[in-house]
Amino acid sequence: xxxxxxxSLNCITPLMAISPAALQDALHWRYATKAFDPGRSxxxxxxxxxxxxxxxxxxxxxxxxxxxxxxxxxxLRQQLRPHSWDQSQITDCCELVVFAGRxxxxxxxxxxxxxxxxxxRGLAPEQLGFYADLMRRNLVEHEQLPASAIAxxxxxxxxxxxxxxxxxxxxxxxxxxxxxxxxxxxxxxLLGLEGTxxxxxxxxxxxxxxxxxxxxQLAKVRYPAEQLIERR
Amino acid sequence: xxxxxxxSLNCITPLMAISPAALQDALHWRYATKAFDPGRSxxxxxxxxxxxxxxxxxxxxxxxxxxxxxxxxxxLRQQLRPHSWDQSQITDCCELVVFAGRxxxxxxxxxxxxxxxxxxRGLAPEQLGFYADLMRRNLVEHEQLPASAIAxxxxxxxxxxxxxxxxxxxxxxxxxxxxxxxxxxxxxxLLGLEGTxxxxxxxxxxxxxxxxxxxxQLAKVRYPAEQLIERR
Numbered sequence: 001x002x003x004x005x006x007x008s009l010n011c012i013t014p015l016m017a018i019s020p021a022a023l024q025d026a027l028h029w030r031y032a033t034k035a036f037d038p039g040r041s042x043x044x045x046x047x048x049x050x051x052x053x054x055x056x057x058x059x060x061x062x063x064x065x066x067x068x069x070x071x072x073x074x075x076l077r078q079q080l081r082p083h084s085w086d087q088s089q090i091t092d093c094c095e096l097v098v099f100a101g102r103x104x105x106x107x108x109x110x111x112x113x114x115x116x117x118x119x120x121r122g123l124a125p126e127q128l129g130f131y132a133d134l135m136r137r138n139l140v141e142h143e144q145l146p147a148s149a150i151a152x153x154x155x156x157x158x159x160x161x162x163x164x165x166x167x168x169x170x171x172x173x174x175x176x177x178x179x180x181x182x183x184x185x186x187x188x189x190l191l192g193l194e195g196t197x198x199x200x201x202x203x204x205x206x207x208x209x210x211x212x213x214x215x216x217q218l219a220k221v222r223y224p225a226e227q228l229i230e231r232r
Numbered sequence: 233x234x235x236x237x238x239x240s241l242n243c244i245t246p247l248m249a250i251s252p253a254a255l256q257d258a259l260h261w262r263y264a265t266k267a268f269d270p271g272r273s274x275x276x277x278x279x280x281x282x283x284x285x286x287x288x289x290x291x292x293x294x295x296x297x298x299x300x301x302x303x304x305x306x307x308l309r310q311q312l313r314p315h316s317w318d319q320s321q322i323t324d325c326c327e328l329v330v331f332a333g334r335x336x337x338x339x340x341x342x343x344x345x346x347x348x349x350x351x352x353r354g355l356a357p358e359q360l361g362f363y364a365d366l367m368r369r370n371l372v373e374h375e376q377l378p379a380s381a382i383a384x385x386x387x388x389x390x391x392x393x394x395x396x397x398x399x400x401x402x403x404x405x406x407x408x409x410x411x412x413x414x415x416x417x418x419x420x421x422l423l424g425l426e427g428t429x430x431x432x433x434x435x436x437x438x439x440x441x442x443x444x445x446x447x448x449q450l451a452k453v454r455y456p457a458e459q460l461i462e463r464r
Contacts, residue, residue: 017258017405018250020281026249027288027400049252055457056259058398060412062453064460071464113453120451152384156391156433160410163395166290168259171403173249178392180292191464202388219352221294221345225287228296232303232423 018171028220030170033177033205035213038092042207046172047095050206053168054097057161061135063113065105065154066161067198069098069191076190083186084203089177094207098187099162100198101154104147105139151199158201169206179203250403260452262402265409265437267445270324274439278404279327282438285400286329289393293367295345297337297386298393299430301330301423308422315418316435321409326439330419331394332430333386336379337371383431390433401438411435 042050054068071077074091081090090096102109114132118125125132138144145153162178169176180202187193187200209216222228274282286300303309306323313322322328334341346364350357357364370376377385394410401408412434419425419432441448454460 018254018403020277020404022250023281023400023403024284024288027285027396030288030290032290032294045252049255051457051461052256053259053399055454055460056256056262056452057395058262058264058410060410062264064455066460067462068460069462069464073464076464116455117453120453152387155384156388159388159391160395160398163289163392163397164259164399165395166392167285167396167399168255171250171255172252178290178292220288221349221352222287223296223348225283228287228298228300229283230299230301232301232305232308 023171026170026173027167029173030166030176031216031218031220033089033093033175033207033209033213034215035210036089036092036094036175036177036205036207037210040094040208042094042174046174049172050095050165050169050174053165054161057164059157059160060153061113061131061139062117063105063109063135063139063157065102065109066158067100068161069100069193069200071096071098071191079190080182080187083190084179084182087179087181089179089205090203092207092210093177093205095205097165097204097206098191098200099158099202099204100191100193100200101151101158102197103151103154103199104197105150105154106197107136107140110135110140155201162202162204165204165206174206175209177205179205255403258402258405259399261405262398262408263448263450263452265321265325265407265439265441265445266447267442268321268324268326268407268409268437268439269442272326272440274326274406278406281404282327282397282401282406285397286393289396291389291392292385293345293363293371294349295337295341295367295371295389297334297341298390299332300393301332301425301432303328303330303423311422312414312419315422316411316414319411319413321411321437322435324439324442325409325437327437329397329436329438330423330432331390331434331436332423332425332432333383333390334429335383335386335431336429337382337386338429339368339372342367342372387433394434394436397436397438406438407441409437411437 077091084090166176184200309323316322398408
């Protein structure tokens with residue numbers, strides 16, 4: 001059932017979709033893994049696809065106002081762990097991703113996006129004038145979002161990538177644990193993000209659940225759909 | 233290749249995973265659909281799985297501080313469209329979901345979660361004391377998050393659900409368009425959320441791309457992985 005990866009970045013490649021039942025299976029199977037098996041590695045092909053899930057994640061305007069810091073260095077993980085409520089996932093998982101977002105959006109960010117878009121789509125910047133103006137008015141001149149709200153808006157975009165990553169991982173039978181219990185200031189210092197345009201927002205550990213992680217066997221707690229979904 | 237849906241909510245169901253290549257195919261295929269085919273409906277089994285992707289979406293503490301308003305009423309959609317930059321997706325898509333989040337977190341929300349957890353896992357509330365205290369200190373007594381930051385924190389959780397939903401949809405070959413270009417106050421008024429504990433954060437249209445949506449054929453614009461992923 002393997003298909004070659006789409007050879008170019010476009011949206012018209014025919015798909016091999018999964019069944020609705022298989023999707024639900026994967027989402028049921030997922031849980032916030034508390035104990036990872038430190039001895040198991042994610043196969044390279046699988047991890048590459050998960051990195052691509054980060055790269056391909058949707059963001060408002062397609063702005064990609066983020067950076068993903070992938071931490072494999074064991075000493076650095078040891079340093080981060082005490083700033084993460086001493087959670088074992090930080091050191092025991094196979095891949096540790098810090099999701100970072102722009103502290104602010106500047107005209108140069110928009111110019112970079114317009115330039116990249118023109119290159120990839122064979123357009124002249126004038127053809128993207130409406131799009132460029134819209135972004136400038138909203139993000140740089142703050143017609144819609146006040147300046148103070150930009151960082152929070154970026155934070156929300158970052159969480160789209162987090163949701164994308166965890167869902168993609170579950171489909172590939174890779175366990176994850178999203179982690180908000182950490183000190184962003186300490187992370188920024190240890191990761192060298194201090195004084196840069198990026199700040200850390202959330203962390204996600206990925207790998208394989210330990211066979212004795214008792215949380216894997218607990219019933220998933222969700223409110224019934226009738227309470228969460230309103231129909232109009 | 234169809235499997236029965238997991239019969240109970242747990243995390244140990246064996247999975248039928250997809251291949252890394254198929255995942256990447258789906259993520260390449262996805263794009264923010266500008267023109268939906270108003271004549272095509274999502275099959276019931278597929279839509280049920282997508283509703284479940286909302287219900288099963290991860291959230292911090294498993295708190296589920298959200299509500300998903302599903303709008304099928306054509307008159308209501310017509311009323312919402314002028315408050316959504318007159319975007320055609322609002323009226324032409326098959327399913328329109330407004331992602332709403334709690335304005336604040338109260339002790340009663342935590343009590344409800346603890347009670348539900350005890351019921352589903354056969355526990356006594358005392359056994360969840362650590363978890364209950366942690367949530368209370370952080371979300372109600374504001375040891376970690378100031379009161380003013382709670383709504384924004386909820387907003388980020390809501391965006392996890394948005395990322396989960398769009399990724400799940402792409403895997404099922406369902407098109408989506410995330411929409412931030414709308415007036416949340418007008419939505420809250422028209423949806424009856426005004427004066428309730430919930431506010432609208434983001435909208436997502438779902439359905440099938442129109443065969444003449446020219447955006448489907450544009451190259452996807454992404455920065456190279458080397459620029460988005462830092463390795464430590």
